[in-house]
Amino acid sequence: MTQLNGGVVPPVCTPLTPERELDVASLERLAAYLIEAGMHGLFVTGSTGEVAYLPDDMRRQALEVVVGVAAGQVPVLAGVIDTTTPRVIEHARAAKAAGADALVATAPFYIPTHPSEFPGHFRDIRAAVDLPLVAYDIPVSVGHKLPADVVAELAADKTLAGLKDSSGDLDGLRAVLENTPSDFQCFSGSETNADLGLFIGAHGLVPGIGNVDPHGYVRLYDAALRQDWDAARVEQARLRRLFQLIYVGDGRIGRYSSAIGAFKEGLVLRGVIANATTSKPMIPLDDAERAAVRQHLDEAGLL
Amino acid sequence: MTQLNGGVVPPVCTPLTPERELDVASLERLAAYLIEAGMHGLFVTGSTGEVAYLPDDMRRQALEVVVGVAAGQVPVLAGVIDTTTPRVIEHARAAKAAGADALVATAPFYIPTHPSEFPGHFRDIRAAVDLPLVAYDIPVSVGHKLPADVVAELAADKTLAGLKDSSGDLDGLRAVLENTPSDFQCFSGSETNADLGLFIGAHGLVPGIGNVDPHGYVRLYDAALRQDWDAARVEQARLRRLFQLIYVGDGRIGRYSSAIGAFKEGLVLRGVIANATTSKPMIPLDDAERAAVRQHLDEAGLL
Amino acid sequence: MTQLNGGVVPPVCTPLTPERELDVASLERLAAYLIEAGMHGLFVTGSTGEVAYLPDDMRRQALEVVVGVAAGQVPVLAGVIDTTTPRVIEHARAAKAAGADALVATAPFYIPTHPSEFPGHFRDIRAAVDLPLVAYDIPVSVGHKLPADVVAELAADKTLAGLKDSSGDLDGLRAVLENTPSDFQCFSGSETNADLGLFIGAHGLVPGIGNVDPHGYVRLYDAALRQDWDAARVEQARLRRLFQLIYVGDGRIGRYSSAIGAFKEGLVLRGVIANATTSKPMIPLDDAERAAVRQHLDEAGLL
């Protein structure tokens, strides 16, 4: 099993055929492209990977394809995203069977859950499936923030191997970093404050737009590693401009539809995947929005 | 197929064995008890039925058990609760195969979704599975309210057959009632303002605590049918006091754990189900909390 | 001093000259119009009265004008709206000096306040100024709901004489009514569920659109008094349609600007006040929006 050790670990997009089946060939190309670009791991079936839209079979299939391409070169993390413990455990078993190197699970959602119920949730998942477990803190999706002291408690007893922080709360991430062992793997999910995450000591990055510009995040990460903060900021500034492409559909369609549509359109334009189809009920980008994506890539020097 | 026609349609609890398997015998007794008490339908795998905690197999099994007991006497509605369209459709197909008379689906959740994406969601579900479709408006779980004009649009084109309103927003429910055909089935999910729902014209009720005191809700519903509002209010006042039992665990454990634990404890005390086990990661009631449930039932004359 | 005793107590609009000074003549006409229409009290410097926009001098002046017109025929309630206790007490003293019969105060706002600090807030106001004190529950403005048990505690010790509930939470209002003496004055702030408020036992109504159609709310209130719920619902249905006028500017301008602009435009159209100017930074209705207000009034038979 390949071990998680910080670095850039993008949440891999899930290419679909026009009929909304998994586009296996495109996913293989994408995984290979990301590994060749120097990614330190691949996160499959995350939010950017449309996990909330994929039936179980497609989740499994997508994971198997990426595990096959990775072939042990880099660790493959699997998002096991579902409402509560028993349902998450089913995904966790399937992910282990498909060859995942680690699991990424959120706090319970749909049902309002009390912080006193978070530890049991993660401990039961960890007990049921023997793979490193990363907590996924994503309040915008699950409706509550994982408290830093809960994360610290679950790091101390080895329930958790790491944290993917998509809360945007750098204060909270600092609190986790201050209260966990130095090998507890903390990843920032921010595309636009990735330099700040690394500045405060995070071990790695999980940038959605890393699908489109993996090399940019490698440059940013390497600059941070050598403490060259000027270079890191310059790269971050460039990536911040590029990231504006997620807003191309804003107002007309949902922000998530806009962002995922833009990432996939970008991958089509860069010749990595075959088409930009997104899952239902997302609304596709229209022609003007697709042209805007092209312009963003052009300005970022990616065409 | 048995048709939905208003009335009291409780969200059936899902009894579990101490090992957290489905307790089939208890579920059979519960379904029979509710039908005998005069329920006009049964809503299986709803939020009160711990749907968010049940793996797919248990959802299917619970539905089959209730369909078997109902045997066409009353319609059986199946909650097909999942994050987005493709996943909901899988549940919808399974529910139809298991014999459901109607489907109940929420708006997408986990992923922030735009109101422009709601119509496509429900239309795709309706197109995929030929069963009456009821929209489930539950902002506390999915993070957004179903706008009344979206519901009206989907009622007008026959996508939706009804609405289960668990938003607590009586203003919005009135707007739906004012803008849909008179046979569009509107259900209030409120235990404590059920009389108000009926007063403004709702067709039925989906009270969680109807598991424990179905006769009370029948009395309330019948009083409303004959426009005897004094009687309806008196019954509602009694049921409001009884409903306080959901707070027995408040503060120590989550409100949902407290409520579901109390409903199940109540069903044990009334001799309907065998034990009060709830799904993980819910925390069980402690002895003092269980005693408080008993006292609530005692005061309500249910022991 | 004139005593508060339920009924319809509209939050009186504050007419302004085009230069945004108080339009005294218009306010005198409005107050006289409302009293003649049968209002049971007048609530000055409430949210609908643009209290948050009026400098202290204008608040005092508006109150004095209405007190003068009321001349003891009906009680005049004064909103004493400010961030915290010491500032509210200054307004309370000024309101008493200006002749108010009762005070209406919210929970603290701007600064996040803990429920444990609510009782002291209201007790200090009550102790500082000897006038009946009504708590104003308006979460949309102050960011938290007044818990029913806090209201009950402050009713029991005579700190509070009543509650104006603009939370829209009929469940909570029922809890207050169940746990306070029968003479504790509860007012619903809802224009669109006013019948429901009275159905559950509220003593009165504080409808913003009562400025424009006071007679409608008197009819609704009288029907409820004689338990003629069919008549109450019919009147409520008419008022619900009329109330749609608050949305004329939606999208282009803020909802509050739209609502206050529409109320004032309605009063101009009905010949009560001289012009529809609103405070800064509200954006005025445009011609199309003003025409829409006229159409709403026309359809409601108010022109």
Place this chain on the structure above:
Amino acid sequence: MTQLNGGVVPPVCTPLTPERELDVASLERLAAYLIEAGMHGLFVTGSTGEVAYLPDDMRRQALEVVVGVAAGQVPVLAGVIDTTTPRVIEHARAAKAAGADALVATAPFYIPTHPSEFPGHFRDIRAAVDLPLVAYDIPVSVGHKLPADVVAELAADKTLAGLKDSSGDLDGLRAVLENTPSDFQCFSGSETNADLGLFIGAHGLVPGIGNVDPHGYVRLYDAALRQDWDAARVEQARLRRLFQLIYVGDGRIGRYSSAIGAFKEGLVLRGVIANATTSKPMIPLDDAERAAVRQHLDEAGLL
């Protein structure tokens, strides 16, 4: 008039006598202490200065005292905090009369306000009182975030001279910095991510706990100025530990009461002010909580 030019500009606490009058001598000592410690400006009647609790006379008096002590050595900023434009303008006039060098105003609050109404609000304030105007972005108090494009628009037309960002949203602060002239003064209101604010280009800091440990923030600021990020982080880590003192009363009393109580207790312990009285309805720290404050100061080497 003394010009604002970045640096550490603490929101000055407002010392009170036990009778809750302004403690002039303590405020004079505090202002002198902060200037001597190297503060680059003083922000009077901010949120930390209990502005929301101070009647108008006390606001004016506090401002006059600090202006007198500053005597042109450093600029004095005055918070002009009230619900809407007309009321803010009254405070602005009073602040100019009292000698303020700049004004700090939030977006409107209490009344839900639409972003389209923000520009008019700030433009009217600026037009009414000729002093540099700083926008105060504090969503936790006013209920909405100032959009970066609104700030940029108001910077471009010289309505605003700067921004105090207490939103905690470093992404948004970056967007402002990227889209405003380099002399547009941006201040971070964060005590715990102050280094990150400076790292991304903010001109200064407004740390509440800078009352208690001004020297620490000067060290942090100076380190950032010379791009010595290791030193900045080390100082920040120390200040993060110290900042934990704001939680001493958590749970028992409100967080704001706890924080302001702790700041004032710290100033008493350091011999700067005479006593730790806070405004009503805040609940004072108890003995155990005061002892905890002492321990925090002790551990930070401040006693």
